[in-house]
Amino acid sequence: MTSASDDWKRGVVYQIYPRSFQDSNGDGIGDLPGITSRLDYLQQLGVDLVWLSPVYASPQDDNGYDISDYRAIAPEFGTMADFEQMLAAMHARGIRLMMDLVVNHSSDEHEWFRQARSSRDNPYHDYYLWAEPKADGSPPNNWEAAFQGSVWEWNQATGEYYLHMFSRKQPDLNWENPRLRAEVYALMRFWLDKGVDGFRMDVINMISKPWAADGSLPDAPLVREGFLQPSFGMTCNGPRLLEFLREMRREVLDHYDTITVGEAPLATVQQGRDITHPETGALDMLFQFEHMDLDSVGGHVMGKWAARPLDLRELKRTMGRWQDELHGRGWNSLYLSNHDQPRPVSRFGDDGRYRVESAKMLATWLHGMQGTPYIYQGEELGMSNVAFERIEDYRDIESLNFHRVATTERGWTPEQALAAIHTKGRDNARTPMPWDGSDQAGFSSGRPWIALHPNAPEVNAAQALADPNSVFHYYRALIALRKQLPVLVAGRHELLLPGHEQLYAYLRCLDQQRLLVLCNFGAGELAVELPPEVATCQAERLIGNYPEAQPLALEGLRLRPYEALMCWLH
Numbered sequence: 206m207t208s209a210s211d212d213w214k215r216g217v218v219y220q221i222y223p224r225s226f227q228d229s230n231g232d233g234i235g236d237l238p239g240i241t242s243r244l245d246y247l248q249q250l251g252v253d254l255v256w257l258s259p260v261y262a263s264p265q266d267d268n269g270y271d272i273s274d275y276r277a278i279a280p281e282f283g284t285m286a287d288f289e290q291m292l293a294a295m296h297a298r299g300i301r302l303m304m305d306l307v308v309n310h311s312s313d314e315h316e317w318f319r320q321a322r323s324s325r326d327n328p329y330h331d332y333y334l335w336a337e338p339k340a341d342g343s344p345p346n347n348w349e350a351a352f353q354g355s356v357w358e359w360n361q362a363t364g365e366y367y368l369h370m371f372s373r374k375q376p377d378l379n380w381e382n383p384r385l386r387a388e389v390y391a392l393m394r395f396w397l398d399k400g401v402d403g404f405r406m407d408v409i410n411m412i413s414k415p416w417a418a419d420g421s422l423p424d425a426p427l428v429r430e431g432f433l434q435p436s437f438g439m440t441c442n443g444p445r446l447l448e449f450l451r452e453m454r455r456e457v458l459d460h461y462d463t464i465t466v467g468e469a470p471l472a473t474v475q476q477g478r479d480i481t482h483p484e485t486g487a488l489d490m491l492f493q494f495e496h497m498d499l500d501s502v503g504g505h506v507m508g509k510w511a512a513r514p515l516d517l518r519e520l521k522r523t524m525g526r527w528q529d530e531l532h533g534r535g536w537n538s539l540y541l542s543n544h545d546q547p548r549p550v551s552r553f554g555d556d557g558r559y560r561v562e563s564a565k566m567l568a569t570w571l572h573g574m575q576g577t578p579y580i581y582q583g584e585e586l587g588m589s590n591v592a593f594e595r596i597e598d599y600r601d602i603e604s605l606n607f608h609r610v611a612t613t614e615r616g617w618t619p620e621q622a623l624a625a626i627h628t629k630g631r632d633n634a635r636t637p638m639p640w641d642g643s644d645q646a647g648f649s650s651g652r653p654w655i656a657l658h659p660n661a662p663e664v665n666a667a668q669a670l671a672d673p674n675s676v677f678h679y680y681r682a683l684i685a686l687r688k689q690l691p692v693l694v695a696g697r698h699e700l701l702l703p704g705h706e707q708l709y710a711y712l713r714c715l716d717q718q719r720l721l722v723l724c725n726f727g728a729g730e731l732a733v734e735l736p737p738e739v740a741t742c743q744a745e746r747l748i749g750n751y752p753e754a755q756p757l758a759l760e761g762l763r764l765r766p767y768e769a770l771m772c773w774l775h
């Protein structure tokens with residue numbers, strides 16, 4: 206859409222969480238020169254794009270998702286020269302770069318906010334969202350923040366509250382203000398003029414708030430079944446969202462060759478279609494969350510900490526709907542992991558005996574679908590969740606705040622809170638990238654900012670590169686297939702056996718070509734009974750996660766634990 210060509214639709218994106226990728230100077234924190242030194246690895250994997258989590262100046266209250274200067278690099282990550290070198294080195298390898306654009310909120314240490322909070326007359330005051338206390342002095346409404354507590358923080362100097370959907374150090378920006386929007390567009394141009402190729406836009410569907418006619422923000426419905434109030438429900442997909450995004454497209458994106466993906470909690474498929482529609486939309490892709498919310502009691506955020514098992518039929522309904530509804534009129538992003546999510550093998554596979562098999566199965570399942578696949582660092586090694594024994598070993602503000610509030614205000618025992626963090630905490634994804642079997646896994650010569658995964662001596666990149674049957678080489682093969690096979694890019698998705706609780710089966714169809722994807726989501730063997738029009742076809746195996754069984758016959762087929770197969774139908 207905003208791209209000159211559709212080339213990126215054949216591409217695969219790799220997400221780098223800079224703090225945990227590669228440290229180059231021994232301070233225990235990953236950095237830009239570290240990334241540059243590892244680009245050959247990404248090239249070998251075959252990815253086309255990198256999404257880089259924030260590296261801007263930041264007090265790091267939320268690991269960089271709190272930006273104090275949008276045009277500067279945080280010193281712990283390096284310098285602007287380091288950034289430019291990294292970008293040039295990526296481009297030299299044919300890898301394009303998407304920056305993280307975090308403009309629903311800034312840091313409270315951003316100059317705009319320093320000014321804004323100083324007085325009501327300050328020209329920057331209207332860059333943020335303010336409200337008067339209620340008559341009794343209490344906050345303006347009942348919304349709760351993603352990282353616990355009220356979204357409202359008192360500002361003494363102006364005698365008002367300001368709004369923060371995340372931590373109190375992440376005040377929300379006022380998108381109703383055209384001057385603020387112009388600032389955002391200018392900073393986007395700054396990076397695009399430097400040569401970056403696009404943006405991943407942080408919680409971008411939260412920028413338009415649901416203002417009532419009297420200028421207030423109405424209370425959220427109180428639902429106490431989960432842990433948090435669902436205040437996200439009040440701010441996601443607000444009334445002016447599409448208008449703002451279209452303006453951004455007109456003002457900025459249409460003038461460059463860009464790739465864009467918007468993070469969109471609670472987005473519905475209709476919103477996905479509106480926003481990613483090539484002519485009338487604004488962004489190339491969305492990160493929708495429906496499939497990420499299926500194993501929580503209360504859905505997104507609210508019930509995040511109250512886990513429940515995934516029902517495969519629900520996953521089919523959800524993914525099938527996005528696949529079908531966006532076909533031909535929008536574009537999907539395909540992801541199972543990122544820096545906010547637990548590791549997929551632990552969550553949807555088996556991180557013990559079948560770690561390798563289930564990592565490959567999940568990859569087959571995801572990479573077989575229509576859309577642009579995203580790989581989060583370490584996913585290609587089959588990295589699993591980590592279970593630190595002490596809360597002191599955790600770093601993530603979300604987990605730490607949850608633990609404090611759960612144990613002091615909500616009656617959870619420390620063991621319960623820690624168990625929830627083991628299952629759902631974001632630090633699962635943030636342990637340092639294990640590069641080899643050495644002391645600090647080749648990540649750093651110093652002490653990493655967060656402990657390594659204890660399995661780093663076995664699960665690491667050097668091991669994976671050396672083993673032809675590794676998860677890494679399997680991902681490499683899947684990425685290569687996407688480049689070779691138009692059906693993977695353009696083919697229509699067709700779900701089979703929607704009611705089956707263990708087998709996920711679907712077709713991809715383009716012209717006369719039909720590709721079948723079969724995934725056993727269970728640790729038990731499975732006798733596969735496909736619909737007759739499929740079962741009677743000749744199958745020709747393309748890729749699978751077990752040694753080839755000769756010959757492949759769909760009738761009477763048995764799948765082994767977590768077995769996945771992709772095959773042509775003739």
Ligand code: GLC
Nearest residue numbers: 267270307371407408544545
């Ligand atoms: C997004 C980011 C997450 C961050 C939050 C606030 O969800 O992915 O890491 O904490 O927004 O910026």
Ligand code: CA
Nearest residue numbers: 228230234236
């Ligand atoms: Ca460093």
